Amino acid sequence: MAGPAGVLLIVKNYTGDRFNFGLAAEIAWAEGIAVEMMIAADVALSAHGEHAGRRGLAGTVFVHKIAGAAAAEGRSLGEVAQIARDAAASLGTSVALTPCTVPAAGKPGFELADDEIEWGLGHGEPGVERGALKPAGQIVGRLLAKIIDDLALKPDDRVALLVNNLGGTPSSELSIVAESALRYLREHKLDVERA
Numbered sequence: 677m678a679g680p681a682g683v684l685l686i687v688k689n690y691t692g693d694r695f696n697f698g699l700a701a702e703i704a705w706a707e708g709i710a711v712e713m714m715i716a717a718d719v720a721l722s723a724h725g726e727h728a729g730r731r732g733l734a735g736t737v738f739v740h741k742i743a744g745a746a747a748a749e750g751r752s753l754g755e756v757a758q759i760a761r762d763a764a765a766s767l768g769t770s771v772a773l774t775p776c777t778v779p780a781a782g783k784p785g786f787e788l789a790d791d792e793i794e795w796g797l798g799h800g801e802p803g804v805e806r807g808a809l810k811p812a813g814q815i816v817g818r819l820l821a822k823i824i825d826d827l828a829l830k831p832d833d834r835v836a837l838l839v840n841n842l843g844g845t846p847s848s849e850l851s852i853v854a855e856s857a858l859r860y861l862r863e864h865k866l867d868v869e870r871a
Contacts, residue, residue, distance in 0.1 A: 682710025682753040686739055686760060689717035712757035716764040734840035735767035768823030795819075812849075816856040824864060831865035839871075 678684075683704060687697045697713060704711045716736040743760035751759070788794055788806070793815065796804040829835065839854040854871065861868050 679747055681747070681756075682712065684743060684747075684753065684757055684760060685711065685713040686736065686743065686764075687713060687715050688733075688736055689715050710753055712753050714757055714761050714764065716760075716767070733769050734838055735769050736764070737838060737840075738767065738836060739763045766827060768819075768827060812852045813856045813860075816853060817860055820857060820860050820864075824866070829864075829866060832867060834867045834869045835861065836869050837861065837871040 685697050685701055687693050694715065701711045701713045716739050739760050742763040743756050746756045746759045786794070791809050792806055793809050794806055795818075823829075837854070837857055839850050839857065841850055858868060858871060
């Protein structure tokens with residue numbers, strides 16, 4: 677995001693992105709351009725262990741939207757960056773039913789059987805746990821329970837829900853997931869501001 681106040685780099689938590697955008701920020705600083713860089717990372721099932729940790733996935737759309745609204749209000753670059761960091765700290769996601777294929781690699785980043793699900797995935801990387809495929813309501817319940825716990829959400833807290841398929845899930849299945857998520861959040865007395 678760039679404007680008269682400077683440039684905000686919203687970088688997803690991947691080694692290559694951090695490295696390349698970090699270099700871009702250094703070049704801009706050397707040229708006298710005001711730059712703030714922040715790392716966006718969604719909640720994985722665990723922030724500990726031998727996996728890559730929290731990665732930036734679909735939830736970062738919220739970071740861009742919220743930072744853009746703050747910039748449109750005329751806030752300073754520092755304020756917009758802090759608002760973006762606060763938004764990023766409030767993200768939670770994700771599961772996968774199939775691995776993705778990064779074009780440069782030309783093959784899936786990991787293998788997943790038809791009856792398996794990957795919890796807490798990264799960007800073309802395996803997640804923190806692999807398990808048996810379950811009904812949508814059970815998957816949604818486990819994922820939302822982890823996010824609610826990780827973010828210490830309490831009844832009457834306001835949340836936004838984004839159900840994203842990364843391009844591979846039919847709309848009918850996404851609707852089932854969205855309905856399950858909305859029901860779960862209502863049952864836990866969380867106020868869904870937007871879905």
